[in-house]
Amino acid sequence: MFSVPVLLYHHINYDNDVLSISPEVFEEHLKYLKQEGYVSIDDEELAQYMIEGKKDWQKAVVITFDDGYLDTWVWAYPLLKKYGFKALLFLVTWNVEEEESLGFNLDDVYAGKIQMDKLPKCEAQYAIIDGFKHKVESKLCWSEVRFMDKSGVIKVLPHSKMHQKVYASDKIIGYNRPREKLSYFGDVAGDKRYGTLDFDRKPEFAYNEFIPDKELNDMLHKHVLDNGYLDFFKKENYKRELDKIVENYRQEKGSIGIFETDEQRYMRVLRELKLVKGELETEIKRKTYSFAWPWGAYDEISIKAAKEAGFKYLFTTKTGANIVGSNVLEIKRFRVWKSDLNWFKMRLQMYSSPLLARVYSYLKK
Numbered sequence: 001m002f003s004v005p006v007l008l009y010h011h012i013n014y015d016n017d018v019l020s021i022s023p024e025v026f027e028e029h030l031k032y033l034k035q036e037g038y039v040s041i042d043d044e045e046l047a048q049y050m051i052e053g054k055k056d057w058q059k060a061v062v063i064t065f066d067d068g069y070l071d072t073w074v075w076a077y078p079l080l081k082k083y084g085f086k087a088l089l090f091l092v093t094w095n096v097e098e099e100e101s102l103g104f105n106l107d108d109v110y111a112g113k114i115q116m117d118k119l120p121k122c123e124a125q126y127a128i129i130d131g132f133k134h135k136v137e138s139k140l141c142w143s144e145v146r147f148m149d150k151s152g153v154i155k156v157l158p159h160s161k162m163h164q165k166v167y168a169s170d171k172i173i174g175y176n177r178p179r180e181k182l183s184y185f186g187d188v189a190g191d192k193r194y195g196t197l198d199f200d201r202k203p204e205f206a207y208n209e210f211i212p213d214k215e216l217n218d219m220l221h222k223h224v225l226d227n228g229y230l231d232f233f234k235k236e237n238y239k240r241e242l243d244k245i246v247e248n249y250r251q252e253k254g255s256i257g258i259f260e261t262d263e264q265r266y267m268r269v270l271r272e273l274k275l276v277k278g279e280l281e282t283e284i285k286r287k288t289y290s291f292a293w294p295w296g297a298y299d300e301i302s303i304k305a306a307k308e309a310g311f312k313y314l315f316t317t318k319t320g321a322n323i324v325g326s327n328v329l330e331i332k333r334f335r336v337w338k339s340d341l342n343w344f345k346m347r348l349q350m351y352s353s354p355l356l357a358r359v360y361s362y363l364k365k
Contacts, residue, residue, distance in 0.1 A: 003323050004046055004322045005347075005348055005351035006332060006351075008064050008335045009021060014122075021339065022339065030080070030083040037059050038059045038060060040086045041061075041062055041086075043313050044290075049324065051328060053324040063086070068095050068140050069139065070103075070140055072148070073140055078106035080153050082110075087155070089155070090291075091140075092162070092294075093283075097141040125138075130178035132179055134182075157280075158276040158290075159291070160272065161272050165186050165189070165201040166188065166201065166202060166203075166209040167198075167209060168210060172197055173200060175239065176195065177194055178194065186201070189204060190212075195220040196212070199212075205272075206297035207297075208262065210258075211257050216246065216249045273291065274309045277291075289312040290311065290313040291315070292314075293315070314330060314331060321351070323354050
């Protein structure tokens, strides 16, 4: 029996971080897959194998990309096409630009239209906002999304509308203030005005949200506005001033907010899943049946909502074997994050073997 490795990529660019693989390394991966006789299959072909055991290949792999960055168009799409592979793109629809112009990609270099140095830069840029560094990443536009999906090379599927977190605790860890932001994926739902309450944040689909009282947040934000706004946070005792407002409010009201119930979370998750599914299907003019959980975070409540929204196959970030009889509501993926080709070869062989995949996943727990 064969286990189908499902590869998870994010960036194909030259950023030096754990989410980025250079185009040259990605091409090495594709060359190796070709050399070893792997074919690429999509979500429905994988599900057919896992449910019924049907296959017309000896060795297969599923190549996936999460989020939806410009480098998927500039680098990944042309390289996949060059080596005869296809992939899945799990798209965060909020992250897509509205403009409708297709930019250059590696195909234009191959065709002799432009030189390599004229390709769009896909590496992260940084902007200074309120005195702090904020990471800005190049995004896809809808015309590129539609083009890739229509090509049959990259099949586009939903990965949430916002890819955000929620407050999942009533224990105050601080107050919203100017700070460095290295990713907009993970921004918290709710009130982010300066001075408002900040709590522990968890992925939106797997946790019940704590909703602080708007009246209290209004009071905290007004205090910041009335006392210097950005300069307020330069005070050594700014936190003490806000703590005092919170304590007085708690003594008067008895609490500072409420948790949503399981049923309320179910309805919230269901609304977003229906929204992203409908939005993407409207853009690409095709039904979608697969979804990948942001951060791989889910539970029985969110699985129930996903099924109700019309999803049949759910992709996780859990490692393990994808074999005949495996659960298509918990498809395993492994993140490709090292530039070492030998590491890639070893992981690929490991996740192609049901026994090795299970043993390694057990040891990682």
